[in-house]
Amino acid sequence: MRSSLIRNTKRALLATALVAALLALPAASQSGKLPKTQLWMDVATHTMSGVPGMGEMGGGVGGFAMRMFGGDAAQNHYGAAQQPGMPGRYLDVALLNQLNPGAEAEDLIPTGMQLGKTLPLVPPKAQAPSEPGGKATYGTADGNAKARILIYWGCGTEVRAGQPREIKFEMKNGKVTTSGTQYASAMSGRYAPNRDAKVDPRYALWPNEKMRKMVPNGASLVGNHDIEGAKIPESMKFDLTQQQDFMPAIALSSSGALATGQTWNWKPVDRAKGYFLAAFGTQDDAMVLWSSSEVPDAGMQIIDYVAPSTVDKWIKEKVVLAPTVTSCAMPKGIFAGKNGEPGGGMMSMIAYGPETHIVYPPKPSDPKLAAAWNPEWNVRVRNKSTTMAMLGMPVDAGQSAQQDGQQQQQQPTESKGKKFLKGLLGR
Template sequence: MSKRTLLSIAAATFVVAIPASSQSATSGKAEAELYIDVATHSMPGMPAMGGLGRAAMGLFGGGGGGNSYGMTRFPAMPGQYLDVALRNSLNPGGEAVDQVPAGLRLKQLPLLPPKVEAHEPGTGGVGIADGQVPDSTTRILIYWGCGTTVRKGQPKVIEISTKGGKVAVSGSMEGRYAPDRGINTGPDTALWPNQNDRRNVPDGASLAGEHRITGDRVPESLKFTLEQAHDFMPKIQLSSTGDLASGQTWRWPTVTGARGYFLHAMGSRDKELVLWSSSETADAGMGVVDYLPNATVDKWIREKVLLPASATSCAMPGGIFTGSDGEAAGGMLRMIAYGKESHIAWPPKPADPKAAWDPEWNVRVRTKSTAMAMLGMDMSGAAQQEGAEKAEPEAPVKNLLKGLLRR
């Protein structure tokens, strides 16, 4: 069975295991609700990828055709990302404008209702055409914890068998995941980016300053100021030493504004899918690499699911991503620095919980910084090279991607 099929089947199973509901994170009592998601993404050791970047975007869940709403959740290319969604109960789906500070260097952001696009049967999902899942058995090996040595009792093994189009799972797939606290982007919302404005956020741009939302029946008072805590977080300057056989140690300087960290790696070993995380528990996986409420970050740090803000390194066990021949099998590592989630409302919420409160509007701002790197790649100087323009990195990176897909 090909690596592409193995990854697709595993991904499909994980999708089934994670709840997919989406709902508003606020009470809904305000006349207008504004959601702002802020993200910074880096790919240390892989700058200036050019056309290869677009191929990687398609491989790891990004879309083509420029910037689009939702890319803050899972950005595929280095840069700064911004999603803005307005739900105005006085004019559902009505167009509006976010008058942004000059530091964002985008003048203003037009908010438009989403364009409904039809999808033909068999073209969605994770890359497996309808009715074409081959009969096979896939083993998933799960490792966890920082350290160059595999711990006692690991790995946790899960088997996924497909026969006649039916999937059977042996072993528990349950795990922690980020609560889905996005919004249903239906016709009652107005979004940026959108079909008419796919501009990218310029590198070095800032959200700090006054924002004002204007539009038909938008509350005239919808004006607020974002501080540094709401702004784009710095890139994760990730570097590593060691190798996959003996253990690869990941290092990073403290990320300003980070409340905690989490690392997750996925790759293959022979015909097995291998997962590893920095958590001290076995139930943390890909679903944790997303925005988290402040209270959840604090709780999971106490439970050692996440690394604390003081952490600056984490080692990955040696041998878990090498084949039976001892050669590096490769894979990808994702890291997230969790930023602050903030809520702004007008009028402000009274200190007395019994006092009546009928806000005209509320704003939620979420921040995070993420990084993605190739396992086994020499990244001893990646932190210094981040952002540097290079003319020749595309060929070796392209070969690594091809190896990851064809193995």
């Protein structure tokens, strides 16, 4: 049963690549009066709910799984906070100092971070333009392929009227054709506004090649941060409070089965502004998508940092679950495979967190003074907590708490969690 579940989950993961390509949108631009020195901090807590043996591996599971993909050098990297991934606490720091672009700097951090006295901020290497490649071939050997996507939405064990939306894709002789119910509406979707730092060699980042340490479980951002470096404003010192600290792990549990409707339950997450769940999997020859939204145009693409004002708007539009909600059921049978076997797939969940902006000097309340206001620097801190779970696997809320708890010394013998990951990843 487990080998079938892992095999089908791999199929679902590979099929997601097609959906991701179809859902891609260009990044939005921003404009406005900005100081010469800007700092972005993305703060995230990631867990993998229901994976056996994760608790015994403590905070080391993230490093273990990353090393399986790329050796010790892949232990931590800038951007890891952006995408839900291996369990742990993640921090991405990006500095743009237009007074001295492309220069190294450092963040003198509080002792509670357990990462030493400073985080080195290092410019990324310039990326060489990619060479034109050969013609890519998809699907069968002749480049022809067919795909079918079924879209469901809403909490509840019953499939609602008008569901699923079905979209069919066919590639033949290099041309893609689509058909299905309300294709344009289904694929236009909602997206988290792209407000990421657009990093290039002018920036200085952490993590980086100089320091790739994982953030320890139990680490805290609370305290004074002092940004120092050539031509960094001397005033660039700020305090972070519990409001900006790492959010707790999502304590997720499940009941029921895929055939009868799996129900997800969670404990309220401190500082959460709202929740959203999305799942993907396979059923026979179809890719199946589901979300907790009451409207059909939401999916994986909104599991990202989102401003609290947008979260509030989406709660009113019934896209995001309110912070008081603590459970959501998936419709029965939509992810069930043949002969009672799980169809395979993954569920992702996000607890949207606060967003903080610090600017110096603060903007005057007097309109006359505000007109001449010229800030030296600003800081933006974004928070979220995410989890992933395999469909059809029992989930215990205590496992997430173990992952986000105090790190334990890793045992020399191979744990169940390691064996499970090796099976899932094909190692």
